[in-house]
Every structure is written in structure tokens, then in C-alpha cells.
Amino acid sequence: MLSKLRSRLLVASLATSLSWTAANCAVAQPPATADSSTPTQATTTQEQAADKTVDIGVSLEKLQSLADAAHQKFKDDTDGKNADYIPELAKIPSELFGVCIMTVNGDVITVGDVDYSFAIESVSKPFTLSMLLRDDGYEAVLEKIGVEPTGLPFNSVAAVELHKSAVNPLVNAGAMASVSMVDADSPKARFEKILSYFEEFADDDLTVIDSIYESEAATNWHNKGIAWLLDSYGKLYADPDEVCDVYTKQCSIGVTARQLATMGATLANGGQNPKSGKRLLPTDQVPKLLAIMLSCGFYDGSGQWACEAGLPSKTGVGGGIVSVVPGRFAIVGFSPPLDEHGNSVRAQNAIKYIAEELELSLFNGRN
Ligand code: GLN
Numbered sequence: 001m002l003s004k005l006r007s008r009l010l011v012a013s014l015a016t017s018l019s020w021t022a023a024n025c026a027v028a029q030p031p032a033t034a035d036s037s038t039p040t041q042a043t044t045t046q047e048q049a050a051d052k053t054v055d056i057g058v059s060l061e062k063l064q065s066l067a068d069a070a071h072q073k074f075k076d077d078t079d080g081k082n083a084d085y086i087p088e089l090a091k092i093p094s095e096l097f098g099v100c101i102m103t104v105n106g107d108v109i110t111v112g113d114v115d116y117s118f119a120i121e122s123v124s125k126p127f128t129l130s131m132l133l134r135d136d137g138y139e140a141v142l143e144k145i146g147v148e149p150t151g152l153p154f155n156s157v158a159a160v161e162l163h164k165s166a167v168n169p170l171v172n173a174g175a176m177a178s179v180s181m182v183d184a185d186s187p188k189a190r191f192e193k194i195l196s197y198f199e200e201f202a203d204d205d206l207t208v209i210d211s212i213y214e215s216e217a218a219t220n221w222h223n224k225g226i227a228w229l230l231d232s233y234g235k236l237y238a239d240p241d242e243v244c245d246v247y248t249k250q251c252s253i254g255v256t257a258r259q260l261a262t263m264g265a266t267l268a269n270g271g272q273n274p275k276s277g278k279r280l281l282p283t284d285q286v287p288k289l290l291a292i293m294l295s296c297g298f299y300d301g302s303g304q305w306a307c308e309a310g311l312p313s314k315t316g317v318g319g320g321i322v323s324v325v326p327g328r329f330a331i332v333g334f335s336p337p338l339d340e341h342g343n344s345v346r347a348q349n350a351i352k353y354i355a356e357e358l359e360l361s362l363f364n365g366r367n
Pocket of ligand 1: 121122124154155172215223248251315316317318342
């Protein structure tokens with residue numbers, strides 16, 4: 001409700017910005033509104049968020065021009081193919097393409113289809129992991145799931161069989177182990193806890209895309225197999241069928257590139273949401289989460305991504321990718337056609353282009 005009010009104000013703010021930018025892109029300031037149910041508290045956090053202006057090392061105009069250039073450069077690239085092992089994903093228009101950047105100051109850069117709600121899929125995994133790092137801490141994640149890259153596809157049974165564990169939280173096995181560790185009395189409560197945590201990250205209302213959920217729930221035998229295999233090694237911490245169902249629902253949550261950019265910017269901002277000012281993850285856990293995203297976020301494409309973009313990132317078969325530039329901003333790309341690893345082709349190319357132009361790789365020593 002409140003988020004909807006904020007969204008409306010954001011739209012109004014965008015309309016103003018549009019007067020000086022191209023019709024399909026905009027630079028927007030975060031909306032200066034307060035939460036009407038808790039006016040005093042919300043005003044305080046908004047003011048805190050507005051007070052803080054971090055030097056992000058690049059102008060908003062430059063970021064906008066790079067986002068525009070990336071969109072222009074890759075919008076006609078028809079490489080890749082929508083995921084079709086989840087039948088509903090094959091029906092999403094392949095030409096959709098959006099790029100959104102949110103800075104740690106809450107400034108937003110957009111171009112293209114940034115308000116289309118797509119299935120978050122595996123981009124959900126680091127955010128559930130974030131809850132575990134907050135509630136149980138890194139040692140528990142290390143012991144109960146693991147933090148090593150598998151070098152294998154996201155749904156690899158071989159990785160589980162080889163290591164007798166989920167290996168890391170960003171492959172399907174580890175994401176289901178993560179879901180099973182969320183402390184809740186029932187599957188329904190577990191899902192609601194995850195959803196509301198994601199909403200805090202997005203600073204907006206989020207809902208499950210029912211058609212995607214139903215499509216994946218009717219075809220997710222492979223994931224059910226992984227859940228039961230993990231259970232057989234004592235590495236799943238709740239009922240396998242229930243866990244797989246909550247995981248499937250988590251993957252079917254709809255997000256826009258704009259909402260996902262807010263989620264990523266919260267990680268770039270040391271775990272504090274730049275729009276709401278709310279802390280969602282203790283600062284000392286953020287480097288752990290980002291390290292896991294860098295080493296495992298692209299599955300068996302993680303090494304190449306680390307070489308070519310050098311940014312902690314997470315991809316999903318819905319076509320979304322979020323990349324985090326710590327202390328500065330998050331870049332989100334969204335476009336459904338995927339490469340052979342299940343990562344969006346246009347989104348990868350757009351993020352890589354911006355990262356190269358601004359020398360954003362964490363390994364160049366200038367961040
Ligand atoms: N829900 C999808 C699955 O389990 C997520 C995979 C992905 O985005 N890589 O297969």
C-alpha cells in the first residue's frame with residue numbers, strides 16, 4: 001500500500017525527469033514521501049537516506065549515457081533462447097530488454113523495459129542466503145551448505161553426489177538447503193517470511209506470478225530429486241517436498257528491473273536499503289555474501305564472469321541479472337533469452353559493457 005504510494009510518487013518524479021531525457025529513459029531521485037502508518041519513524045529513515053550523499057565516482061549523466069549506449073548496442077542481438085524447461089517462461093516476449101542502475105544514494109537510472117515484472121528465479125538465492133547470514137551467521141552457512149563453486153550447471157545432481165552436500169547456496173541444491181534453514185513453523189510461514197524480507201529489499205510490494213509458479217510446480221521433478229538426495233545425506237533441514245515447493249514459489253516471485261536494482265543497491269550499500277534506510281543485513285556479513293555471489297553467481301560461467309566483469313552478480317532463468325559494485329551502485333539487466341549456462345545474453349552484455357567502460361572490476365584496484 002505504502003509502497004504503491006511511493007511508486008506513484010516515483011512515477012511523478014520520473015515524469016518530471018523525462019522532460020530532459022530521452023522518452024524511454026530517465027534519471028530519478030528517490031521519492032520524498034513518508035510511510036503514513038508510522039509517520040515519524042518513516043520520516044526519520046527517509047531523512048537519513050536523503051542526508052547521506054556518497055561520492056559514487058561517476059556522474060549520473062555518465063551512468064545514464066552508458067546505460068543508453070548498452071541498450072542501443074545490444075537490443076537487436078538475438079542470440080540465446082528463453083528458458084523452456086519451465087513452459088511458461090518460453091512464452092515471455094524475447095525482445096524485452098531493460099537496464100536499471102540504482103546508486104547507494106537512491107538515484108535511479110533506467111532504460112527500456114524496467115517496469116515489466118518477470119520471475120526472479122535464481123536471482124532470489126542470494127537474498128534468502130542474506131536472511132541466513134543475518135539470522136544464523138556465516139559459520140552456519142559454511143557448515144550446513146558450503147561456499148565452494150561447483151563448476152557445474154545450476155541443477156547438477158552430480159555436484160551433490162560428489163560432495164554429499166549442497167556445495168553452495170546459489171545452485172538449486174544449496175538454495176533449497178537455504179530455504180529449509182529459514183526458521184518458521186510451517187511452509188506457508190517460511191514462504192511469507194522470505195517474501196516479506198524480499199519486499200524490504202525492494203522497498204515495494206511483491207507477489208508470486210501464479211502462471212510461472214504453476215508451470216514450474218507441475219514440472220519440477222528434477223528439483224524434487226535434488227531435494228530428496230540432499231535429504232538422504234542429512235543436508236536438507238525440513239521436509240523435501242515442502243522445501244521444494246517453497247523454493248519454487250520463491251523463484252516465481254515477480255520483480256521489475258527497477259525493484260531488483262533496489263535490492264542490489266541494498267547490498268552495494270552495505271546491507272542498508274538506500275530508499276527506506278532500513279538495515280537488512282549486518283555490514284560484516286555483506287562481504288561474505290558478495291564473495292559467494294562472485295564465485296558462484298554464474299554457476300559454471302562464474303570464472304569467466306569474474307574475469308570479464310569482475311563483479312559479484314546473480315543470474316536467473318527469468319532473464320534477470322543483478323551486479324553489485326560495492327559502495328557505489330547496482331546494475332540490473334533483464335532480457336529473457338539465455339546462453340547455454342542459463343544466463344541472459346543481453347543482460348550480461350549490457351552489464352559487461354558498462355563495467356568495462358567504467359573499469360568497475362573489483363580487481364583493478366581502483367574501487
Ligand atoms: N527455478 C529455477 C530452477 O530451479 C531457477 C533456476 C535458475 O534461475 N537458474 O530450475
